[in-house]
Amino acid sequence: MLKNEDKQNNTVKKNLDIPIVKSIGLPTLIIAAFFLLVMITAAVLKQSLPILISDILRRFGMNGVLVLAMVPAIKSGTGPNFALPLGIICGLLAWTIGIEMGFVGFKLLLITSAIATVFAVATGYFYGKLLNAVKGAEMTIATYTGFSTVALMSLVWLMAPFKSKQMGWMMGKGLRETIKLDGVNAGEIINNFLSFEIIGIKIPTGLLLTFFAFCFLVWLFFRTKTGVAIIAGGSNPAFAAAAGIDIDKNRIIANILSTVLGAYGIILYSQSYGFFQLYSGPLMMAFPAVAGVLIGGATASKANISHVIIGTFLLQGLLTASMPVANQLFAGTDLSEIMRVILQNGIILYALTQVKGGGK
Amino acid sequence: MGDILLTIKNVSKEFYGNQVLKDINMEIKKGEIHALIGENGAGKSTLMNILFGMPVIHETGGYQGSIELDGKEVMFNSPHEAMSHGIGMVHQEFMLIPGFTITENIKINRELTNPNMVSRIFGKQYESLDMKRMNSDARKALDIMGMSIEEYTLVAGLPVGHMQFIEIAREIDKTGIKLLVFDEPTAVLTESETQNLLAAIQKLAAQGIGIIFISHRLEEIMQVSHRVTILRDGEHVVTKDTKDTNVYEIAELMVGRKVSLDRSGSDSRRISDEIVLSIKNLEVKMPGEEVKGFDLDVRKGEIIGIGGLAGQGKLGVANGIMGIFPARGQVIYEGRPLELNNPRGAITAGISFLSEDRKGVGLLLDESIEINTVFTSMQIHKEFLHNLGFIRIMDSQKIRNHTNKMIKDLDIRCTSSLQHAGSLSGGNQQKVCMARALTQKPKLLLVSEPTRGIDIGAKKLILDLLKSLNEEQGMTIVMTSSELAELRSICDRIAIVCDGKVKGILSPEASNAEFGLMMSGVHADSQMGGAE
Numbered sequence: 001m002l003k004n005e006d007k008q009n010n011t012v013k014k015n016l017d018i019p020i021v022k023s024i025g026l027p028t029l030i031i032a033a034f035f036l037l038v039m040i041t042a043a044v045l046k047q048s049l050p051i052l053i054s055d056i057l058r059r060f061g062m063n064g065v066l067v068l069a070m071v072p073a074i075k076s077g078t079g080p081n082f083a084l085p086l087g088i089i090c091g092l093l094a095w096t097i098g099i100e101m102g103f104v105g106f107k108l109l110l111i112t113s114a115i116a117t118v119f120a121v122a123t124g125y126f127y128g129k130l131l132n133a134v135k136g137a138e139m140t141i142a143t144y145t146g147f148s149t150v151a152l153m154s155l156v157w158l159m160a161p162f163k164s165k166q167m168g169w170m171m172g173k174g175l176r177e178t179i180k181l182d183g184v185n186a187g188e189i190i191n192n193f194l195s196f197e198i199i200g201i202k203i204p205t206g207l208l209l210t211f212f213a214f215c216f217l218v219w220l221f222f223r224t225k226t227g228v229a230i231i232a233g234g235s236n237p238a239f240a241a242a243a244g245i246d247i248d249k250n251r252i253i254a255n256i257l258s259t260v261l262g263a264y265g266i267i268l269y270s271q272s273y274g275f276f277q278l279y280s281g282p283l284m285m286a287f288p289a290v291a292g293v294l295i296g297g298a299t300a301s302k303a304n305i306s307h308v309i310i311g312t313f314l315l316q317g318l319l320t321a322s323m324p325v326a327n328q329l330f331a332g333t334d335l336s337e338i339m340r341v342i343l344q345n346g347i348i349l350y351a352l353t354q355v356k357g358g359g360k
Numbered sequence: 361m362g363d364i365l366l367t368i369k370n371v372s373k374e375f376y377g378n379q380v381l382k383d384i385n386m387e388i389k390k391g392e393i394h395a396l397i398g399e400n401g402a403g404k405s406t407l408m409n410i411l412f413g414m415p416v417i418h419e420t421g422g423y424q425g426s427i428e429l430d431g432k433e434v435m436f437n438s439p440h441e442a443m444s445h446g447i448g449m450v451h452q453e454f455m456l457i458p459g460f461t462i463t464e465n466i467k468i469n470r471e472l473t474n475p476n477m478v479s480r481i482f483g484k485q486y487e488s489l490d491m492k493r494m495n496s497d498a499r500k501a502l503d504i505m506g507m508s509i510e511e512y513t514l515v516a517g518l519p520v521g522h523m524q525f526i527e528i529a530r531e532i533d534k535t536g537i538k539l540l541v542f543d544e545p546t547a548v549l550t551e552s553e554t555q556n557l558l559a560a561i562q563k564l565a566a567q568g569i570g571i572i573f574i575s576h577r578l579e580e581i582m583q584v585s586h587r588v589t590i591l592r593d594g595e596h597v598v599t600k601d602t603k604d605t606n607v608y609e610i611a612e613l614m615v616g617r618k619v620s621l622d623r624s625g626s627d628s629r630r631i632s633d634e635i636v637l638s639i640k641n642l643e644v645k646m647p648g649e650e651v652k653g654f655d656l657d658v659r660k661g662e663i664i665g666i667g668g669l670a671g672q673g674k675l676g677v678a679n680g681i682m683g684i685f686p687a688r689g690q691v692i693y694e695g696r697p698l699e700l701n702n703p704r705g706a707i708t709a710g711i712s713f714l715s716e717d718r719k720g721v722g723l724l725l726d727e728s729i730e731i732n733t734v735f736t737s738m739q740i741h742k743e744f745l746h747n748l749g750f751i752r753i754m755d756s757q758k759i760r761n762h763t764n765k766m767i768k769d770l771d772i773r774c775t776s777s778l779q780h781a782g783s784l785s786g787g788n789q790q791k792v793c794m795a796r797a798l799t800q801k802p803k804l805l806l807v808s809e810p811t812r813g814i815d816i817g818a819k820k821l822i823l824d825l826l827k828s829l830n831e832e833q834g835m836t837i838v839m840t841s842s843e844l845a846e847l848r849s850i851c852d853r854i855a856i857v858c859d860g861k862v863k864g865i866l867s868p869e870a871s872n873a874e875f876g877l878m879m880s881g882v883h884a885d886s887q888m889g890g891a892e
Contacts, residue, residue: 223753224751224752224754225738225742225754226752228738228739228754229739232724232727232731232735235726235727236720236721238717238720238721239720239721239722239723239724241703242682242684242715243703243735243739243740244683244702244707244708244736244739244740245739302726
C-alpha cells in the first residue's frame with residue numbers, strides 16, 4: 001500500500017510540478033479551460049448568453065444533489081456510488097406513490113420526500129450490507145447492482161396496480177415511460193421558489209438554496225463523531241479498526257446516506273425538468289454523477305463538498321453550453337452528445353486508473 | 361577442505377548515505393561450511409543480496425569492493441547470472457508450487473525436453489517434457505539428501521521439513537553448483553528434521569560444495585560449521601575457526617554493543633509490587649510474529665522491555681492485547697480480565713498502543729495532525745465534541761487548543777496543526793502517534809518499535825519522552841523493540857521472546873552474552889557453566 005502511494009506521489013511530482021496544477025488537479029483545469037473556450041465561442045457566435053447562463057444554473061442545481069450522493073460513499077471507502085440508480089428508483093417510486101395517492105403541489109413534494117426517505121434508508125441498509133460482503137470489488141458490484149435493479153423495476157412499473165390517470169397509458173396496463181409533473185402542479189416547484197430575473201438571467205433561487213442546504217448538511221455530518229469515524233474507516237481501515245471503530249457499520253451508514261441523497265437528488269432533478277422517466281430512465285444516471293464529482297477534483301477514495309460544487313458546475317456548464325455551440329458550428333451532427341459520452345466516461349476511466357490496487 | 365572458492369574483498373554498501381556494510385572480507389573454501397551470524401540489521405541480507413546480484417543493489421548505486429569466484433572477479437547483475445555461475449540459495453520461505461509434483465518443482469524452468477513436430481515449427485518453447493529423465497534427476501538429488509519420498513508426489517500437503525529438502529534438492533540438481541547459501545533453513549523445522557538437514561548439509565560439503573550457513577541458532581552453528589564470521593552493525597567483527605570458540609563468545613561478539621546505562625534519577629521512582637497487567641498463555645495469530653503461549657507480569661510504574669529477534673513473536677504481544685490480531689489466552693488488567701479481540705474494550709480500559717506499523721496502523725496520513733491527535737479520544741471517550749442532543753459535532757476550538765499544546769509539548773515540527781500527517785518526517789509522525797496515545801490519558805502504554813525509521817536525534821527525544829512519562833506521571837510502559845541497546849537504556853527489566861514464548865527476563869545490566877544466548881534460544885545457565 002505504501003509503495004503504491006509513493007509511486008503515485010512520484011508520478012504526480014514528475015507530471016505536475018506547477019503548484020496550481022498540483023492544488024487544483026489536471027483534469028479539473030483541462031475541463032475548466034475547455035468550458036471557458038466554449039463560452040467564448042458562444043459569445044463570438046452571438047448566442048444569447050443570458051439564456052445560456054440561466055440554463056447552466058438550472059442544470060447545475062438539478063444535478064447537484066445527485067453528485068453530492070457520491071461524497072459519503074467515497075469517504076467511507078466504498079468508492080463512487082455506481083449504484084446510484086437504487087436511490088433514484090426510491091425517489092421515482094415515491095413520486096408514483098405520491099401521485100397515486102392524489103397529492104399535488106408542495107404537499108406532493110413533501111409526501112414524496114418522506115416516502116423516498118423510508119425506501120432509501122431501507123434500500124441503503126441492504127446495499128451497504130452487500131458492499132460489506134464484497135470488499136475490494138465494490139465499484140463493479142455496485143454498477144451491476146444498479147443495472148439489474150433498473151431491469152427488475154421495469155417489471156414493477158409495468159405490473160404495479162397504479163390507477164392514477166396521470167401516470168397510466170391511454171390504453172392497457174402499467175405506468176407510462178415519461179410522467180409529467182406539470183399535471184400535478186409540481187413542475188419547477190422548487191426552481192420557482194423565490195426565483196427572480198437579473199439582466200435576463202433567471203436565477204432558480206429555491207433550487208440553488210436546496211442544493212447548498214444539502215451540501216451544508218453533508219459537510220456538517222462529516223464533522224460529527226460518526227462522520228469522522230466514517231472518514232477514518234475509509235482512509236485507513238487498519239487505523240480505524242485499531243481505534244475500536246466498527247467499520248462495517250459505518251460503511252452501511254454512509255451508503256444509506258448516499259442512497260437517500262440519490263432519492264432526494266432525483267426528486268430535485270425531475271421537478272426541475274417537469275417530468276420524470278421510469279423504466280430505463282435511471283439506468284445510466286450514475287455515470288454523469290460520478291463524472292461530476294471526479295471532474296471537481298475528487299478521486300475514487302477522496303471527495304469533498306467543494307469537489308461536488310466545482311465538478312457539477314464545470315461538467316453541466318460545459319455540456320449545456322456546448323450543445324448550441326456545436327449545433328451551430330457543426331449543424332446536423334450529434335457532436336455535443338458525442339462529447340458528453342467521451343467526457344463522462346473518459347473522466348471515470350481516468351479516475352479508475354488512479355485507484356490503488358484492490359482495497360481490503 | 362580445499363582451495364578458496366569465494367573471496368569477498370573490502371565490500372561496502374551504502375543505502376542513501378546510510379552505510380550498511382563497511383569493508384567486509386570473507387573467504388569460503390571448497391567443501392567448507394561457513395556460518396554467518398549477526399543480529400537483525402547487521403548486514404547479512406545485504407551481503408547476500410550483493411552476492412546474488414539482486415536488483416535492489418544496482419538500483420541503489422551498486423557496491424564498493426570486489427567478489428572473486430574461483431579466483432576470477434565476478435559482478436552479477438541479476439540472480440539469474442549468479443545462478444549460472446553455480447551459486448544457489450535455499451530460501452527461508454518456500455518457493456514451491458503446491459499443485460506440482462516434486463520433480464516438477466525441482467525442474468521448474470530447467471525442464472528436460474525432447475523435440476516434437478510442433479516444436480520444430482514453433483521453436484524450443486514447445487518441446488515435450490522428458491519426464492523419465494527429469495524423474496531420474498530428481499531421484500538423484502533426493503537421494504543425496506537421504507529422502508526416500510517418491511519424486512512424483514505432489515508438494516501440496518507435505519510436511520514443512522520435506523518442503524525444505526525439496527528446495528535444497530532443486531539447488532543441488534542444478535549442474536555445476538559450487539556455492540550454496542542457506543538462509544535460516546532450520547527456522548521452521550522440528551528437532552529431528554533439523555538434524556536431517558544438518559546431516560544433508562554436511563554431506564553436500566563433503567562433495568566439495570562451499571556452504572554459507574546463516575542461522576540464529578548457535579548450537580547448530582557449533583555443530584556443523586567449520587568457521588564462523590560475525591557481523592555487527594554492518595562491520596566485520598571477526599572470523600574464527602569454530603573449534604576455537606564457543607557459544608558464549610559468539611553470543612557476546614554478536615550483541616557486543618556498548619551499553620549506555622542512563623537510568624539517572626530513577627532512584628526517586630518507586631515501582632510498586634502491584635501487578636497491573638498479567639498475561640497468561642497468550643497466543644496471537646500475527647503473521648510472521650506469532651505468539652505461542654506468552655506469560656508476563658507487569659508491575660505498576662515500571663518500564664518493561666520485550667526484546668528478541670525478528671519473527672520470534674515479540675511484536676505479536678501488544679497487537680494481541682489491543683485486539684489488532686486474533687488472540688487467545690488470558691490477560692488480566694487491573695485485577696479484571698480484559699476481553700481479547702476487542703480494540704474498543706482495551707482502549708476504554710485505559711491502555712494506549714503505539715503501533716510498530718506507523719503508516720499502516722498508526723496514522724491517518726491524509727488527515728490533519730488535529731484529527732490524528734484527538735481521533736481515538738473523540739471516538740472512544742467522546743471528548744472534544746459539542747453535544748447537541750443526539751448529534752455530536754467536533755469542537756474545533758478545543759481540538760485546536762489541545763493539538764497546539766501537544767505540538768508544543770512534544771516539539772512536533774510542522775507548519776500548523778492542520779498539516780497532513782503524511783507530509784511529516786518519520787520522527788514527527790511518531791510524535792503525532794505519541795500525542796494521540798497521550799491524549800487518551802492512558803494508565804498503561806504499549807509502545808512497539810518506537811524508534812524504527814527515525815533519525816538518531818529524534819530517537820533520543822522519543823526515548824526521553826517515554827522515560828519522563830514514566831518518571832513524572834508514573835505511567836506503566838511496555839516497550840517492544842528490536843534494538844536491544846534502546847531497551848537496555850530505559851527499561852527496568854527486559855523479557856526476551858524466543859519462538860513465541862518468554863525465554864527469560866533479564867536486567868538491563870546483564871551481560872551481552874546473556875542477551876545473545878537468550879535471543880538465540882540457548883539456555884544461558886547450561887552453556888555458561890561450560891564456557892567458563
